[in-house]
Amino acid sequence: MPRALALTCFFLSGAAGLIYETCWVRTASFAFGSTTAALSTVLAVFFLGLATGSWALGNLAQRSRSPLRLYAALELLLAALALASGPGFAFADHLYGWLFRRLADNPGLLIVGRGLLVGVILFPPTFVMGGTLPLLCRQLVADPRGVTGSIGLLYAINTLGAAVGCAATGFVLLPRLGTTNTMLLGAALTIAAAVGALVAARRLRPPRPAPATAGRPTTGRRIGVLFFGAGFLALGLQVLWARYLGLIVRNTVHTYTLTLTVVLVGIVIGSLAARVFDRLSGARELAFGALLAGGGLSAWATMHLPPSTWRGIDDLAAYGLLMLPAAIASGAVFPLGIRLALADPTQAGATTGRLAAANTLGGIVGALVVGFIGLPQLGLQISAHALGGLAVVLGGAAWLGLGGAHTGATRKVACLVAVLLGAAIPWLSGVRLPADFLSSRERLAAWHEGWTANLAAVRRDDGALHLEIDRWWQGSDIRGHQIVAAHLPMLLHPAPAKVLVVGVGTGQAPSRFLLWDIEQLDAVDIEPALFDFVARHFDDAWMNHPAVRLLREDGRDLVAHGDDAYDVISLEVGQLFRPGAASFYSQDFYERAVERLRAGGILTQFVPLAFLGDDGLRRVVGSFLAVFPQAQLWYNTQEMLLVGRRDQALRLEPSRLERLATDPKIQADLRWSAWGGEAEHLNQPEAFLAGFFCGPDDLARMAANTTPLRDDRPYLEYVASALPETAQLELDAVLTLRQHLTPIEAILPPDSAWDGRRITDLRRLNLADLAANAHVRRSRLERRRGDAAAADAMLTEALRANPQSAVALRHRAKAAQSAGDLATAERDFDTVIQRRPDDAEALRELGLVLLRTGRERDAKRRLEAALRLRPDDAIARNYLGATLARIGDWEEAKRQVERALELRPGYASALTHLGHIRDALGQ
Numbered sequence: 001m002p003r004a005l006a007l008t009c010f011f012l013s014g015a016a017g018l019i020y021e022t023c024w025v026r027t028a029s030f031a032f033g034s035t036t037a038a039l040s041t042v043l044a045v046f047f048l049g050l051a052t053g054s055w056a057l058g059n060l061a062q063r064s065r066s067p068l069r070l071y072a073a074l075e076l077l078l079a080a081l082a083l084a085s086g087p088g089f090a091f092a093d094h095l096y097g098w099l100f101r102r103l104a105d106n107p108g109l110l111i112v113g114r115g116l117l118v119g120v121i122l123f124p125p126t127f128v129m130g131g132t133l134p135l136l137c138r139q140l141v142a143d144p145r146g147v148t149g150s151i152g153l154l155y156a157i158n159t160l161g162a163a164v165g166c167a168a169t170g171f172v173l174l175p176r177l178g179t180t181n182t183m184l185l186g187a188a189l190t191i192a193a194a195v196g197a198l199v200a201a202r203r204l205r206p207p208r209p210a211p212a213t214a215g216r217p218t219t220g221r222r223i224g225v226l227f228f229g230a231g232f233l234a235l236g237l238q239v240l241w242a243r244y245l246g247l248i249v250r251n252t253v254h255t256y257t258l259t260l261t262v263v264l265v266g267i268v269i270g271s272l273a274a275r276v277f278d279r280l281s282g283a284r285e286l287a288f289g290a291l292l293a294g295g296g297l298s299a300w301a302t303m304h305l306p307p308s309t310w311r312g313i314d315d316l317a318a319y320g321l322l323m324l325p326a327a328i329a330s331g332a333v334f335p336l337g338i339r340l341a342l343a344d345p346t347q348a349g350a351t352t353g354r355l356a357a358a359n360t361l362g363g364i365v366g367a368l369v370v371g372f373i374g375l376p377q378l379g380l381q382i383s384a385h386a387l388g389g390l391a392v393v394l395g396g397a398a399w400l401g402l403g404g405a406h407t408g409a410t411r412k413v414a415c416l417v418a419v420l421l422g423a424a425i426p427w428l429s430g431v432r433l434p435a436d437f438l439s440s441r442e443r444l445a446a447w448h449e450g451w452t453a454n455l456a457a458v459r460r461d462d463g464a465l466h467l468e469i470d471r472w473w474q475g476s477d478i479r480g481h482q483i484v485a486a487h488l489p490m491l492l493h494p495a496p497a498k499v500l501v502v503g504v505g506t507g508q509a510p511s512r513f514l515l516w517d518i519e520q521l522d523a524v525d526i527e528p529a530l531f532d533f534v535a536r537h538f539d540d541a542w543m544n545h546p547a548v549r550l551l552r553e554d555g556r557d558l559v560a561h562g563d564d565a566y567d568v569i570s571l572e573v574g575q576l577f578r579p580g581a582a583s584f585y586s587q588d589f590y591e592r593a594v595e596r597l598r599a600g601g602i603l604t605q606f607v608p609l610a611f612l613g614d615d616g617l618r619r620v621v622g623s624f625l626a627v628f629p630q631a632q633l634w635y636n637t638q639e640m641l642l643v644g645r646r647d648q649a650l651r652l653e654p655s656r657l658e659r660l661a662t663d664p665k666i667q668a669d670l671r672w673s674a675w676g677g678e679a680e681h682l683n684q685p686e687a688f689l690a691g692f693f694c695g696p697d698d699l700a701r702m703a704a705n706t707t708p709l710r711d712d713r714p715y716l717e718y719v720a721s722a723l724p725e726t727a728q729l730e731l732d733a734v735l736t737l738r739q740h741l742t743p744i745e746a747i748l749p750p751d752s753a754w755d756g757r758r759i760t761d762l763r764r765l766n767l768a769d770l771a772a773n774a775h776v777r778r779s780r781l782e783r784r785r786g787d788a789a790a791a792d793a794m795l796t797e798a799l800r801a802n803p804q805s806a807v808a809l810r811h812r813a814k815a816a817q818s819a820g821d822l823a824t825a826e827r828d829f830d831t832v833i834q835r836r837p838d839d840a841e842a843l844r845e846l847g848l849v850l851l852r853t854g855r856e857r858d859a860k861r862r863l864e865a866a867l868r869l870r871p872d873d874a875i876a877r878n879y880l881g882a883t884l885a886r887i888g889d890w891e892e893a894k895r896q897v898e899r900a901l902e903l904r905p906g907y908a909s910a911l912t913h914l915g916h917i918r919d920a921l922g923q
Contacts, residue, residue: 014159050126052357095117269328463876500566613729626708772802881914890921
């Protein structure tokens with residue numbers, strides 16, 4: 001029972017350790033930012049503390065007559081240090097702000113300063129945590145015949161506690177208790193472990209005194225080098241997995257938790273399985289090398305599975321397939337390696353401490369090298385090859401350097417097999433990382449591996465070029481709703497001079513601010529490579545404007561710690577499931593943001609209804625109003641806009657509003673509508689004013705009795721991450737909005753000549769279109785699933801919600817076209833084009849319908865009109881070529897189809913058409 005109690009304490013210690021780590025990483029992201037450099041600094045200090053503690057306290061464990069009592073004292077000290085870390089981070093936040101403002105132009109010194117601040121807070125508790133395993137090994141490892149099993153059991157129990165703590169914190173404790181209360185729970189577990197250890201120490205006999213020598217200095221040193229390499233490999237692989245997972249699953253708040261939990265579970269399994277090798281005394285060295293090589297090779301192999309394989313695998317199964325084999329091998333390596341280095345079990349404390357320190361130091365170096373050199377400089381593919389090669393080298397070094405009962409020939413054969421397997425993996429697979437995952441080969445125009453994510457420029461069927469980050473849409477080269485996020489605050493502010501945009505995308509919003517008279521535009525994005533990538537593949541003229549500063553920073557960090565003040569801060573962050581996005585919606589963030597606004601300054605922000613629903617909308621509005629009581633809510637598709645000011649009411653000055661019609665650049669840019677046609681273009685003041693939904697009083701009633709969003713209690717990211725694909729949260733939000741619409745007269749300038757009734761009618765359709773858009777999105781999902789009936793039913797609902805939606809009508813026409821109902825398709829496409837003559841997709845599809853019904857001349861006219869709007873539409877060029885071939889213009893037909901193949905290599909229909917055309921030309 002005393003031994004079982006000691007093991008239970010070690011389980012609690014592991015659980016508390018991961019509770020602390022998860023909470024520290026989250027808290028540190030608010031204090032120091034979420035950039036790769038910031039988070040790497042936090043994790044490097046964390047593991048450095050563990051390594052130093054393992055080494056120093058492992059040596060102390062050898063001299064301790066009561067390791068369990070020392071363990072209990074360390075746990076009590078750890079609880080105190082963990083509780084002190086909360087106030088420590090708050091104080092460090094202020095100090096870091098001081099450093100940030102003085103060292104913003106010297107990133108090297110800023111990294112050093114941040115590292116020192118993190119070290120002051122985290123090094124003491126992590127140093128203490130590092131000593132727990134050596135102390136338990138010193139107390140409980142005594143039988144020479146069961147060293148591997150005993151150390152493996154201790155390692156497994158502690159790691160199992162860590163896995164439970166990680167999963168519980170990430171899935172349950174943080175969203176339900178918040179960071180502060182979760183830390184208190186972790187401290188309670190640590191204190192319980194200390195008390196239990198003291199009770200067990202009274203009943204367990206003291207360990208045997210250790211002799212003066214450790215027993216196997218040469219083998220120990222070699223094992224230490226291999227442990228360093230194994231740590232490098234293990235943490236390097238975790239960095240690769242974090243990037244790779246963005247290619248096969250959605251990166252959410254749960255990704256970190258799931259990744260770490262699966263790795264820890266694998267370590268538990270491997271640690272328990274390691275005792276098998278105790279019975280194979282002659283095969284320990286051979287098995288140790290096989291585990292080192294096999295773990296890395298298994299990770300290398302799974303990362304080279306084709307995209308089609310991953311598409312058929314459940315997300316949770318994907319985590320297991322990718323990470324579990326390597327984690328199991330890593331878990332078995334630790335106790336088996338200690339057994340090989342340990343001659344006397346009484347030396348278990350010191351030996352475990354030294355090897356754990358070597359392993360952890362290797363992990364620090366591996367994570368930093370792969371994160372700062374491998375991925376951004378060499379890329380995912382080469383980094384994966386390098387780590388796979390390292391696994392083979394480590395296995396070979398173990399086989400050739402540790403000896404063992406097997407012959408030299410056996411060990412050389414093992415090396416040869418590992419080398420052949422390593423060479424075969426990329427050769428047999430042929431998978432290109434990450435290109436083959438970012439999009440199909442014929443549509444991927446360009447890609448780049450950044451510091452934090454994979455960037456891709458994707459050419460879609462409509463001919464438009466779209467920006468995707470980790471496969472999620474961020475913008476395109478076609479004008480969209482993002483432009484309104486610039487024009488709205490510029491209309492509401494009477495004389496804005498300095499603007500900050502957080503989140504650049506393709507530059508749709510930043511570039512529109514420059515259409516107004518401003519002195520300075522700061523554009524900030526957390527991905528350093530984004531600006532160069534956008535400049536290469538999208539319109540970059542705005543980047544070269546003398547008023548523009550491009551800032552490669554964490555936007556929240558810049559707002560919290562910068563010293564510039566702005567007239568307008570525009571937050572272009574909307575996909576709330578993405579890690580860090582929801583932090584821009586807390587009352588804590590708004591309180592920091594208001595400090596960056598000049599007198600009369602405005603903050604504007606996306607309100608993504610698809611991720612919020614009724615409760616989320618109310619809580620976002622309540623948190624916003626707590627800091628910006630003079631607020632308004634405007635329509636902007638499902639990503640509505642909240643605009644707020646601290647004190648002065650927001651008003652539309654007639655002179656500003658008149659620029660919609662009098663300023664040629666602004667008038668041309670706002671010749672756009674989300675769902676309507678020319679009659680609803682936003683360059684008409686009545687159409688623009690119809691976007692106004694709610695003023696401050698109605699927003700206050702909407703948000704009454706809601707709980708504000710706080711940094712300490714995450715909510716939005718968990719709601720957004722748990723949403724099924726079929727969710728239609730906009731429908732609930734629409735019901736709430738209908739109850740809190742502010743009379744349109746509240747926004748009209750005095751003595752306005754604009755038609756209030758028309759504005760009200762257009763606003764009703766804007767509100768209805770939120771529901772229509774939800775139905776269209778659901779229809780597209782059902783059609784991808786193969787349920788045409790459900791898809792058609794959703795389109796019917798969309799047009800019932802907003803009968804004037806050209807978008808819904810175009811989708812209905814395409815559905816009829818696919819079903820062979822060409823008459824209905826032609827009628828609907830004609831209606832769309834009458835309302836929106838610049839709808840390139842409708843023009844193209846109508847051209848195809850006309851071609852299928854034998855009206856080649858009409859088809860040619862429609863397809864040429866589509867190509868004037870979107871010259872890079874491969875489908876339109878292909879079918880224009882087919883149309884010209886029917887007319888008999890073979891040379892021009894050939895030119896158009898060849899251009900289609902340049903835009904979309906491997907396009908099967910175009911290849912078929914080209915074959916017929918060349919045959920007709922005698923080629």
